Amino acid sequence: MQILVTGGAGFIGSNYVRFLLENREDDVVTLDALTYAGSLDNLDGVLDHPRHEFVEGSICDADLVEDLVADADTIVNFAAESHVDRSIDGAQSFVRTNVEGTQTLLEAAVDADIDRFLQISTDEVYGQILDGIFSEDDRLNPRNPYAATKASADLLAKSYGTTHGLPVLITRTCNNFGPRQHTEKLIPKFIRNAAAGDELPVYGDGSNVREWIYVEDNCSALDVVLREGEPGEIYNIGSGEERTNLEVTEAILDAVGGSDDQITFVEDRAGHDQRYALETDKIERLGWEPQWSFEDGLEQTVDYHRP
Numbered sequence: 001m002q003i004l005v006t007g008g009a010g011f012i013g014s015n016y017v018r019f020l021l022e023n024r025e026d027d028v029v030t031l032d033a034l035t036y037a038g039s040l041d042n043l044d045g046v047l048d049h050p051r052h053e054f055v056e057g058s059i060c061d062a063d064l065v066e067d068l069v070a071d072a073d074t075i076v077n078f079a080a081e082s083h084v085d086r087s088i089d090g091a092q093s094f095v096r097t098n099v100e101g102t103q104t105l106l107e108a109a110v111d112a113d114i115d116r117f118l119q120i121s122t123d124e125v126y127g128q129i130l131d132g133i134f135s136e137d138d139r140l141n142p143r144n145p146y147a148a149t150k151a152s153a154d155l156l157a158k159s160y161g162t163t164h165g166l167p168v169l170i171t172r173t174c175n176n177f178g179p180r181q182h183t184e185k186l187i188p189k190f191i192r193n194a195a196a197g198d199e200l201p202v203y204g205d206g207s208n209v210r211e212w213i214y215v216e217d218n219c220s221a222l223d224v225v226l227r228e229g230e231p232g233e234i235y236n237i238g239s240g241e242e243r244t245n246l247e248v249t250e251a252i253l254d255a256v257g258g259s260d261d262q263i264t265f266v267e268d269r270a271g272h273d274q275r276y277a278l279e280t281d282k283i284e285r286l287g288w289e290p291q292w293s294f295e296d297g298l299e300q301t302v303d304y305h306r307p
Contacts, residue, residue, distance in 0.1 A: 001115070002027040006059050007079030007104065009180040012120070012215055014042035016076065017052070019219040020092035027051045031068060033058040037082065042180045047261060050248045059101035062108070071106040076118045079103055080153075084124075084146045091145035092137070098149035099156070106160045107132060113165065115155065118226050121181040123236070124159055125151040128273035135279045136172070136234040141269045154234075170221055174238045174278055178215030179304040187298075190249055191305040192219065194258035204268035207273035208248030213239040214297030217290040224288040233287075238278035241294040251295075255302045 003020065007013040028049075032038040034056055046052055057064045059079045079101060081087065081094040082093030094240065102119070109117050126134040127141030140155075142148040154170055161168035163178050177187045189202045221237040229235055243251070251265055 001031065001073035002071060003074045004029050004031060004068055005032045006075065006077045007038065008032055009038035009040060009042050009054075010078060011037070011042070011220060012176055014180050015079035015167060015178065015215045016078070016219045017043065017045055019216070019223065021046055021049050021052060021159040021192050022061045024223070025051075029053045029055060029072065031055050031057055031059065032079070037182055058097075059105050060096060060109060062104050062282070065104050065108045066111070069105070069114065072112070072114065072145070074118070074122065074226065074234060075105060075109055075114055076222070078104060078120045080120075081152065084269065085269065087144060087146035089151070091180065094145055102153040103156055106156060106166065110160060110164045110166055116226060116231065117166055117168045118222065119168060119170045120222070121152060121154050121156040121170055122147065122150050123172050123174050123238070123276045123278055124155055124273065125172060125275070126152060126276070127276055129277060130275055133277040133279045134236065136236055136282060141266070143273055162171045163230050168227055169231060171225055172232045172234065172236050172238050172278070173218050174211035174213050174276060176213055176215045176218050180228050180300050181215075181305075186245070187252065187301060189266045190252045191256060191302055192307055194256040194262060195290065195306050197258070198262065199264040200215075200249055200262050201264050201266045202245055202249055203266060203272060205265060206249065207274075208272060209242055209277070210245065210248075211238050211245060211277050212241045212248070212294050212297075213237065213274040213290060214292035214294075214300070217292050221283060221288050224286050225283065227288045233282075235283045236278040236280050237283060237292045238280045239282075239294070240247060243254045251298060252302070255298060258304065
């Protein structure tokens with residue numbers, strides 16, 4: 001089949017494009033606006049692949065989207081503004097891309113009678129959970145503008161499934177890390193800072209907990225959902241690898257050979273969620289389970305991002 005991957009020059013999207021070209025026989029069309037978060041460098045080595053076509057453009061461009069979707073069998077929508085700090089400083093571009101752009105894709109998908117529409121979401125739509133784990137049936141409680149726009153996109157996608165019969169699937173994944181992640185994100189930023197002897201600015205007291213998944217595991221999970229998931233369903237993707245931000249920082253310093261003296265505690269981020277954690281029984285029933293430990297994934301990530 002032909003798969004349209006939007007946002008495919010970003011971090012997770014580019015890793016997924018590579019996964020498809022290496023493990024499947026599908027034709028892949030990558031659509032990306034090449035904003036600060038997307039780069040052709042992320043697709044180095046596969047731009048000229050015989051089963052791959054790259055198109056520069058935005059999911060908000062209805063004419064372009066209509067043309068591309070008309071030839072596609074499946075859409076996998078990674079395209080999004082995704083940095084929480086940027087959404088706090090200004091949410092307009094997040095609403096434009098994450099909500100309006102998703103609606104543009106959904107409209108085109110209905111008109112083209114797409115076989116499957118996979119909406120890539122995040123665990124942040126649930127808000128924080130101090131104890132226990134989130135299931136797919138838990139209510140949405142986004143606590144920052146980024147998470148709110150992703151929750152809105154999820155609800156839009158679900159509504160197009162109910163109203164128009166569009167075969168929509170939604171995945172909500174924990175924090176990804178690995179090669180090609182933008183250097184403003186915590187792990188690549190701290191790897192580079194640690195290697196350079198610079199400070200590592202940790203929000204608050206560093207006790208905020210995140211569940212971390214190596215991007216290759218996420219890509220395999222997304223592919224399982226795309227091919228084996230039940231349309232209309234939501235699937236959490238998690239690893240069980242919970243770490244405080246301070247623990248992640250210390251692991252990076254150990255891996256790079258830095259010093260704990262480089263850790264600097266800074267004023268906490270507004271609306272900073274204390275903890276996320278996901279129940280993954282549903283996707284495990286499809287036959288998926290993570291293959292990478294946090295430590296093994298971090299070793300690969302340090303090798304990639306170290307200057």
